[in-house]
Amino acid sequence: MGKIILGDQILERSDVNIDLEDRGYQFGDGVYEVIRVYGGELFTIKEHIERLFQSAKKIKLDVSMSSEQIRGLTEELVKENGVDFGSVYMQVTRGAAPRAHMFPKPESSTKAVFTAYTNEVPRPASLLEKGVEAITTEDIRWLRCDIKSLNLLPNVLAKQEAADSDCFEAILHRNGIVTEGSSSNAYIVKNGEVITHPANNLILNGITRQVLAELCKENGIPFIEKEFELIDLQNADEVFITSTVSEVMPVIKVNGETVANGKPGNITCKLQGLFEARINQDTKVEI
Ligand SMILES: Cc1ncc(COP(=O)(O)O)c(C=O)c1O
Incomplete structure (x- = not known):
């Protein structure tokens, strides 16, 4: 433009x-x-x-x-x-x-x-409401994923793999430990706790992730930064991803298997509401 x-x-x-x-x-x-x-x-x-x-x-x-x-x-x-x-x-x-x-x-x-x-870029309103599907794939990136560098070839390949399976995102793992999405941070919710990979050299510390951590803290939702495994994705109560463009996006299927009841979960929906309120508050724009 x-x-x-x-x-x-x-x-x-x-x-x-x-x-x-x-x-x-x-x-x-x-x-x-x-x-x-x-x-x-x-x-x-x-x-x-x-x-x-x-x-x-x-x-x-x-x-x-x-x-x-x-x-x-x-x-x-x-x-x-x-x-x-x-x-x-x-x-x-x-x-x-x-x-x-x-x-x-x-x-x-x-x-x-x-x-x-x-x-x-319009807000992805209908996807935010319905949720999206993801695949999992090996994280073949370098060891400085904390740097938002122009080198995105592994991310491009992972995203294409997701697209080839008609999925929205590829959730990456190193030896079974979930790191993040190809262009997003990844989370599970288990027993009321939001769990995500620690912000070290293996992930990008998303700005949306940082806002979400604040919102969880302000609203008494446990935000736990610890490693979790592929099996935990399958057994999660809720799965979601975050990014600047996708905001707080529910994941309702992973590798073709439904997450819980296959609908966006309660905590994910609550976080979506809190995130929208933060946007309204910061930009003074009613979204
Ligand atoms: C690899 C990766 N992780 C996480 C994110 C989310 O970061 P942010 O919330 O700052 O958009 C992105 C965004 O593009 C990304 O490419």
């Missing part, structure tokens, strides 16, 4: 060229964020920009812009593009340089390349 951000400028998308030797393009050498827009307002933008800087730091990438500058430009872009319900995709790469694996020398002219664009 319309305009995009390149560095510190807002430009027409058609006026922008990205160098073929951009390291993001050739090596996946960069990091990214996806931020939700509700009724023209950015939700949890501060947290997303903070995570962008944390991811960049972990790969020794100097963003070359301040968080205030990125926030200001992003807010302006959303306005200029007239986004109502949608998302902002932003990424920063290590820039363009003659192809070589090692970082460009500090004295070279290579600088980080920041880009962002917007999309209209």
